[in-house]
Every structure is written in C-alpha cells, then in structure tokens.
Amino acid sequence: MSTAIITGITGQDGSYLAECLLAKGYDVVGMVRRSSTVTFQRIKHIQDDITIIQGDLHDQSSLVDVIERYRPDEVYNLAAQSFVPTSWNQPVLTGEVTALGVTRLLEAIRLINPQTRFYQASSSEMFGKVREVPQSESTPFYPRSPYGVAKVYAHWITVNYRESYDLYAVSGILFNHESPRRGLEFVTRKISYGVARIKLGLSKELRLGNLESRRDWGFAGDYVEAMRLMLQRGAPEDFVIGTGVTHSVRELCELAFSHVGLDYNDFVVQDPNFYRPAEVDLLVSDPSKAVKDLEWQPKIGFEELIHMMVDEDLKRLALEID
Ligand code: NDP
Numbered sequence: 001m002s003t004a005i006i007t008g009i010t011g012q013d014g015s016y017l018a019e020c021l022l023a024k025g026y027d028v029v030g031m032v033r034r035s036s037t038v039t040f041q042r043i044k045h046i047q048d049d050i051t052i053i054q055g056d057l058h059d060q061s062s063l064v065d066v067i068e069r070y071r072p073d074e075v076y077n078l079a080a081q082s083f084v085p086t087s088w089n090q091p092v093l094t095g096e097v098t099a100l101g102v103t104r105l106l107e108a109i110r111l112i113n114p115q116t117r118f119y120q121a122s123s124s125e126m127f128g129k130v131r132e133v134p135q136s137e138s139t140p141f142y143p144r145s146p147y148g149v150a151k152v153y154a155h156w157i158t159v160n161y162r163e164s165y166d167l168y169a170v171s172g173i174l175f176n177h178e179s180p181r182r183g184l185e186f187v188t189r190k191i192s193y194g195v196a197r198i199k200l201g202l203s204k205e206l207r208l209g210n211l212e213s214r215r216d217w218g219f220a221g222d223y224v225e226a227m228r229l230m231l232q233r234g235a236p237e238d239f240v241i242g243t244g245v246t247h248s249v250r251e252l253c254e255l256a257f258s259h260v261g262l263d264y265n266d267f268v269v270q271d272p273n274f275y276r277p278a279e280v281d282l283l284v285s286d287p288s289k290a291v292k293d294l295e296w297q298p299k300i301g302f303e304e305l306i307h308m309m310v311d312e313d314l315k316r317l318a319l320e321i322d
C-alpha cells in the first residue's frame with residue numbers, strides 16, 4: 001500500500017485529493033497547521049480514514065519530522081496562501097509560505113527520503129500578462145501579483161531540485177478549478193453563495209469587482225485526478241491542466257442567477273474595492289499534453305459546475321435557516 005502526504009488537506013483540493021487517493025487504496029496522511037479552531041469542515045466525512053499530523057510550511061523541523069515519521073511514497077504540496085488579493089496585503093507572508101515553504105519541504109525530502117515523489121501545486125497565475133494564447137508548458141511566465149511571483153519561484157525550485165538532485169519532482173500548472181467546497185472569497189463561490197442568499201431572501205445585492213475578467217474554469221474533483229496521474233509516470237514532467245475554454249465573470253453571473261429564475265442586472269453591483277492593482281490577461285489553457293500523455297480529460301463542464309455550486313449553496317443555506 002502506498003503512503004501519500006497531502007499538505008493543505010483542509011483546503012478545497014486537499015479534500016478532493018484525499019478522497020481520490022483513499023479510493024485508490026492509499027494510506028493518506030494529512031498535514032495541518034495548528035489553529036485555535038477546527039478547520040476540518042471539508043474532510044470531516046473522511047476524518048476516520050486518514051491520519052492527521054501537525055506541520056507548517058513556515059517551520060522546517062515540523063516538515064523534517066513529517067517526512068521522517070512516514071517516509072511517504074508521494075507528497076502533494078497543496079498548502080499555500082492561495083488568495084490572490086491577500087497577496088498584495090501580505091506579500092511577505094505569501095512569499096514565506098507559497099514560495100519558500102516549497103524549498104523547506106523539498107529540503108526535507110532530499111535529506112531524509114529522496115525517493116519520495118513530489119507534486120507542486122503550480123498555477124496559471126504564473127502566466128499573468130500572457131506571452132501567448134493559449135498557454136502551454138512552454139509559455140514563458142510573467143506573474144502579475146505577489147502570489148503569482150511566489151508560485152513562479154516555487155515552480156522553478158521544483159524544477160531545480162529535479163535537475164540538481166534527480167528527485168521525482170513535478171509541477172502541475174493548474175488553471176482555476178472550483179466546487180461547492182471552494183472558499184467563500186473566490187469569485188465562483190462568492191457568486192453561487194450570493195445567488196442562494198438572494199433567492200432565499202437573506203440578501204438584496206451582490207458586490208463584485210471586474211465583470212469582464214475571464215478565466216478557464218473547471219471542476220476541482222476532475223483536477224485532483226491529474227495530480228495523481230503526474231506522479232505515476234516513468235519520468236517526472238510538468239503539465240498544464242485546464243479546459244481550454246474561458247468565460248467572463250459576467251457570463252458566470254448570468255448563468256448562476258438565471259438558474260434560480262433571477263436577472264443578475266437587478267442584484268449585481270460593481271464595486272471598485274474588488275478591483276485588483278494589476279490584472280492578468282487572457283488566461284486560457286492548452287491542455288493537449290495532459291490529454292495525450294496522461295489521458296486526462298475534464299468531465300464536468302462550466303454550466304454543470306455552476307449549477308452544482310448554486311444548488312449546493314441553496315441546500316446548505318435552506319438547512320441553516322430551517
Ligand atoms: P485553499 O486555499 O482552499 O487551501 C489552502 C490550504 O493550505 C489549506 O489547507 C490551508 O490550511 C493550507 N495552508 C495555508 N498556509 C499554510 C501553512 N503555513 N502551513 C501549512 N498549511 C497551510 O486552496 P486550494 O485547495 O484551492 O488550492 C490548493 C493549492 O493549489 C494551493 O497551493 C493553490 O495556490 C494552488 N492552486 C489552486 C488553484 C485553484 O483554482 N483552486 C489553481 C492553481 C493552483 P488552513 O485550512 O489551516 O487555512
């Protein structure tokens with residue numbers, strides 16, 4: 001039986017990846033940071049099937065301890081300060097966790113168990129002010145936020161450890177992926193939750209930033225399968241994962257509000273507070289390498305995804321106010 005450590009298991013992707021690996025028969029160890037309140041909402045249904053261990057990407061010795069104790073076959077590094085706007089308010093913390101944290105984890109693996117296979121959660125935000133459309137594994141990076149800059153460092157340190165120390169270390173460059181478990185501040189969930197609140201009479205408006213922003217949005221449950229596939233190959237290689245299709249935030253609003261019989265024009269307010277100091281350009285993936293070499297395809301389309309998210313939020317909120 002293989003052992004996998006997931007950092008960031010309490011996050012959106014961590015919860016789906018844990019489910020995916022458990023279904024494949026892995027021993028799953030989840031690394032969580034110490035907190036005064038429990039952050040296990042997304043994994044409470046599988047808590048008895050996984051091992052939880054404390055560790056923090058800030059803290060080298062906790063990472064050494066985790067690798068020493070479990071000597072894992074695979075490590076999936078999903079932990080990060082992952083919200084782009086926060087990275088302008090907390091650029092140093094973002095660099096510490098999202099960039100240097102990766103070096104700390106790679107050092108622990110190199111020194112203690114170099115046969116461990118390592119997955120780094122890289123991001124389409126690294127393409128930022130895009131050099132070409134669509135973006136593939138060979139597209140140069142031009143990040144536009146402290147978060148994007150930190151992810152570029154994390155990407156290159158992963159490549160560097162692969163080349164310097166012959167580690168099986170890969171970088172999965174994933175475009176936006178969403179789900180009913182998405183954090184409330186990200187735009188898809190902010191909209192699905194906002195629509196549900198308005199429909200149930202709990203709110204009268206939804207304040208958003210730039211409605212013309214476009215993203216390549218997929219379903220998180222599909223994307224974690226690509227992470228696993230990247231660690232099962234003969235040789236380590238990086239992959240771009242996305243749908244190859246973009247939609248605007250405006251289209252997202254239209255779809256989500258009309259799903260419950262409402263017109264978004266009656267409720268959405270554009271608020272400059274949600275604009276960003278610098279935006280990325282047209283992010284759209286070219287996932288053809290993953291389709292060919294990993295035999296990976298997204299299964300859930302944009303419309304189905306947004307309907308699923310709105311339906312789940314309606315269900316959850318209806319239970320809460322019952
Ligand atoms: P989330 O924000 O939902 O989860 C982030 C996780 O990291 C949480 O479990 C959080 O713990 C943990 N974490 C934060 N800081 C630390 C730290 N110092 N030490 C240990 N753990 C920490 O992110 P997602 O699940 O959406 O994304 C997973 C990864 O993939 C991230 O690295 C993200 O940057 C990257 N990514 C995500 C994409 C997406 O569209 N979702 C696209 C491309 C890349 P806690 O619960 O305690 O806060």
Ligand code: GDR
Nearest residue numbers: 082084123124125175176185186187188208209210213274
């Ligand atoms: P992103 O996701 O920055 O792409 O990062 P987010 O959902 O925050 O923004 C997507 C786009 O929507 C526009 N937008 C708004 N965004 C938010 N959050 N709130 C709003 O009110 C709003 N109005 C418009 C934004 O300007 C942006 O263009 C996500 C994260 O998961 C990263 O960790 C990951 O690396 C990338 O996706 C790929």
